[in-house]
Amino acid sequence: MPVSLHHIVIDAHDLLGLARFWAEVLGWKILSVREREVVVGEHETASVGLCFMPVTDRKVVKNRLHLDLTSSPEEREAEIDRILSLGATRVEIGQTGEESWTVLADPEGNEFCVVRPKTTLIT
Structure with a gap:
């Protein structure tokens, strides 16, 4: 196995x-x-x-591995707001503003993304 x-x-x-x-x-x-x-x-x-x-030790560099979270397209912004209210923060890592994801960090600074749902990736 x-x-x-x-x-x-x-x-x-x-x-x-x-x-x-x-x-x-x-x-x-x-x-x-x-x-x-x-x-x-x-x-x-x-x-x-x-x-x-x-x-x-303290976290000093960007994670080499991060989690990608998703929700329905209609709930995405509300979910980002909910996660921010739980203690996450927005993180700038060089985004252009055109990305299909939002970069956040948990209360200890570990980056993660809220990405568009997979259904929106189908062309």
Whole structure:
């Protein structure tokens, strides 16, 4: 059997705080809280979750890997506003304003994008 994706691991200073942020953003729940690991997922048997692990160093460069989130075209701007109200911030990484995505960062500075839905990519 080939390997499968289990968790996406995110380094964090405030494990529970960052886990709560992402659980709220995604409509997921906190599945496990341990001293050095907090896991969130859609439900207990979900195939993929986010795992938050402690780190002591500061984030100083753009992420090499980031999450792309999407919603329906009609709800996209409202979802961006909702995510901002949860503690995200807008990030400028050289966008021209013509992109089909919006770059945000979570409360610890990890970049992620809210992209147009895949249905809008079909020509």
